[in-house]
Amino acid sequence: MSAVTFNESSLKDIMNSPDTTPLPDAATSAPRPAFFPPSGPAFSAAVGKLLRAALPPLLGMALFVLLWQIVSASGGEHGLPGPAKTWESAKLLFADPFYDNGPNDKGIGWNILASLNRVGMGFGLAALVGIPAGFMIGRFQFLSGMVAPIVSLLRPVSPLAWLPIGLYVFKETEPASLWVIFISSIWPIILNTAAGVSRVPQDYLNVARVLNLSEWKIFTRILFPSVLPHLMTGIRLSMGVAWLVIVAAEMLTGGTGIGFWVWDEWNNLNVEHILIAIFIVGIIGLLLEQVLVLIANRFNYE
Amino acid sequence: MHGYLHIDHAKMVFDTKKGKFTALSDINLDVKQGEFITLIGHSGCGKSTLLNLVAGLNDPSDGVLLLSDKEIKGPGPERAVVFQNHSLLPWLTCFGNVYLAVERVFGAKEPKARLKERTEAALDMVGLTHALHQRPNEISGGMKQRVGIARALAMEPKVLLLDEPFGALDALTRAGLQDELMRIVEETHATTLMVTHDVDEAVLLSDRIVMMTNGPAATIGDILEVGLPRPRDRLKLAENPGYHHLRGQVLEFLYQKQLRKAA
Numbered sequence: 215m216s217a218v219t220f221n222e223s224s225l226k227d228i229m230n231s232p233d234t235t236p237l238p239d240a241a242t243s244a245p246r247p248a249f250f251p252p253s254g255p256a257f258s259a260a261v262g263k264l265l266r267a268a269l270p271p272l273l274g275m276a277l278f279v280l281l282w283q284i285v286s287a288s289g290g291e292h293g294l295p296g297p298a299k300t301w302e303s304a305k306l307l308f309a310d311p312f313y314d315n316g317p318n319d320k321g322i323g324w325n326i327l328a329s330l331n332r333v334g335m336g337f338g339l340a341a342l343v344g345i346p347a348g349f350m351i352g353r354f355q356f357l358s359g360m361v362a363p364i365v366s367l368l369r370p371v372s373p374l375a376w377l378p379i380g381l382y383v384f385k386e387t388e389p390a391s392l393w394v395i396f397i398s399s400i401w402p403i404i405l406n407t408a409a410g411v412s413r414v415p416q417d418y419l420n421v422a423r424v425l426n427l428s429e430w431k432i433f434t435r436i437l438f439p440s441v442l443p444h445l446m447t448g449i450r451l452s453m454g455v456a457w458l459v460i461v462a463a464e465m466l467t468g469g470t471g472i473g474f475w476v477w478d479e480w481n482n483l484n485v486e487h488i489l490i491a492i493f494i495v496g497i498i499g500l501l502l503e504q505v506l507v508l509i510a511n512r513f514n515y516e
Numbered sequence: 517m518h519g520y521l522h523i524d525h526a527k528m529v530f531d532t533k534k535g536k537f538t539a540l541s542d543i544n545l546d547v548k549q550g551e552f553i554t555l556i557g558h559s560g561c562g563k564s565t566l567l568n569l570v571a572g573l574n575d576p577s578d579g580v581l582l583l584s585d586k587e588i589k590g591p592g593p594e595r596a597v598v599f600q601n602h603s604l605l606p607w608l609t610c611f612g613n614v615y616l617a618v619e620r621v622f623g624a625k626e627p628k629a630r631l632k633e634r635t636e637a638a639l640d641m642v643g644l645t646h647a648l649h650q651r652p653n654e655i656s657g658g659m660k661q662r663v664g665i666a667r668a669l670a671m672e673p674k675v676l677l678l679d680e681p682f683g684a685l686d687a688l689t690r691a692g693l694q695d696e697l698m699r700i701v702e703e704t705h706a707t708t709l710m711v712t713h714d715v716d717e718a719v720l721l722s723d724r725i726v727m728m729t730n731g732p733a734a735t736i737g738d739i740l741e742v743g744l745p746r747p748r749d750r751l752k753l754a755e756n757p758g759y760h761h762l763r764g765q766v767l768e769f770l771y772q773k774q775l776r777k778a779a
């Protein structure tokens with residue numbers, strides 16, 4: 215009962231806050247006795263704050279699991295596996311993630327590592343080429359004009375459309391999937407870096423001009439630090455794309471990797487494992503994103 | 517034969533979305549070496565624009581600017597600028613911001629230890645020794661302006677260009693820095709151009725006060741010769757009738773002649 219009224223008031227706070235931030239910020243407007251030891255009203259206020267922050271996501275997750283249960287139950291004999299059954303299967307799967315029974319039967323851990331490795335290499339190559347390219351395009355108007363039509367033509371191409379080209383050129387699946395990741399994750403890096411370079415505040419460039427700094431000093435002291443936040447955004451977006459693409463690419467190329475594993479389990483008609491794979495892909499994507507956000511915050515000077 | 521800094525029929529036209537905008541027109545000014553000039557005028561009349569022309573950050577649309585008989589072509593470290601919005605690099609500490617300038621000017625002929633000394637001395641002069649290793653976003657607006665001043669002074673420039681350097685400071689700090697600036701300029705004989713809104717500051721510091729008309733196409737309305745003897749002491753000046761007369765003249769220009777025009 216109390217939980218319900220509590221939630222209502224927090225919802226009202228969110229509605230009334232002028233900018234409707236997604237997080238309940240109401241705690242700032244309420245008196246918050248921060249320097250008292252956690253006892254009495256202060257303690258319950260702290261617990262309340264925690265609850266307020268944790269309640270909505272927990273409730274959402276619970277609802278999600280419930281929906282899943284309903285869907286799977288309504289399917290009858292051939293419905294989707296339910297949460298409990300999937301959980302049991304996951305426990306078994308992760309009991310021995312690193313077994314190796316030959317090329318087509320490896321533990322889930324190996325498959326995840328194989329995918330991460332591919333993403334790392336393809337994405338690393340994209341960064342290696344994309345960052346300098348972005349700087350050049352941002353710094354030289356002429357180059358920007360030259361590259362613009364190429365980028366706008368190639369960027370909307372579906373990542374998997376590049377796979378046959380990769381297979382044809384490299385004759386092997388491994389470099390072909392790296393190629394697909396490279397070509398689909400390079401655009402956000404190039405575009406964001408270039409935008410960052412062209413948006414370096416005039417004030418900072420004026421400082422460089424008055425001091426008459428060398429090109430190298432301008433790059434290390436002004437251009438690079440100023441572009442870094444944009445660059446990190448590019449890297450984050452591109453990492454997201456790479457992780458999206460790898461699953462699809464591996465389904466087509468086979469061998470190892472989480473994408474291949476999904477396809478293999480589909481052939482085995484092991485639907486629990488497919489559901490687990492979806493969770494794994496989601497969780498790893500989330501973790502990658504969070505790590506990059508943490509790094510990006512490190513370079514935020516405002 | 518003309519002055520150390522010679523501005524001859526300078527004109528500044530900006531290309532804006534709504535077409536051409538003439539900010540300055542027909543600016544003529546000769547400044548002697550070591551002279552202290554303040555530019556005063558209403559907001560938006562073109563003081564910063566004129567300062568940027570001397571800095572070389574903008575090229576005049578017409579006319580010519582000479583510094584010791586050479587045309588001003590682009591900026592250079594012998595003309596240090598204290599920017600109106602301080603323009604510190606947010607990723608460098610206070611020390612780092614000043615050091616960048618010191619290194620550029622003296623790095624070729626002095627050892628690192630000496631550069632470090634210079635940097636610390638400059639920050640000490642504006643009273644920021646305690647904030648050496650803080651970033652601009654960690655200090656107050658007034659402190660940022662002081663770092664900007666330290667950066668310019670540390671370069672030991674021939675020409676010092678200050679765009680409302682004391683604008684964000686409280687009266688006390690402001691007075692302290694004004695005295696400091698007078699002392700430094702006397703020592704280094706830097707030729708100084710300073711934009712200000714503050715009439716008392718203008719009279720206290722300048723040899724001449726350049727009063728600008730309102731824009732668009734602003735120009736120099738009048739130049740006031742400040743004959744007060746140096747070194748100047750703000751307390752003694754308060755009793756000087758000449759001081760009050762000068763003050764009155766600037767106020768009259770700003771609030772009678774120019775305001776009527778603007779209205």
Ligand SMILES: Nc1ncnc2c1ncn2[C@@H]1O[C@H](COP(=O)(O)OP(=O)(O)OP(=O)(O)O)[C@@H](O)[C@H]1O
Pocket residue numbers: 530531532537539557558559560561562563564565566600731
């Ligand atoms: N880059 C620019 N492009 C277009 N117009 C400009 C530009 N810079 C300045 N102006 C215009 O020129 C005029 C003078 O601007 P300026 O910044 O020199 O004024 P100011 O006297 O320094 O004002 P304040 O005392 O408020 O700093 C203003 O009308 C401004 O809008």
Ligand SMILES: [Mg+2]
Pocket residue numbers: 563564565600679
């Ligand atoms: Mg200005």
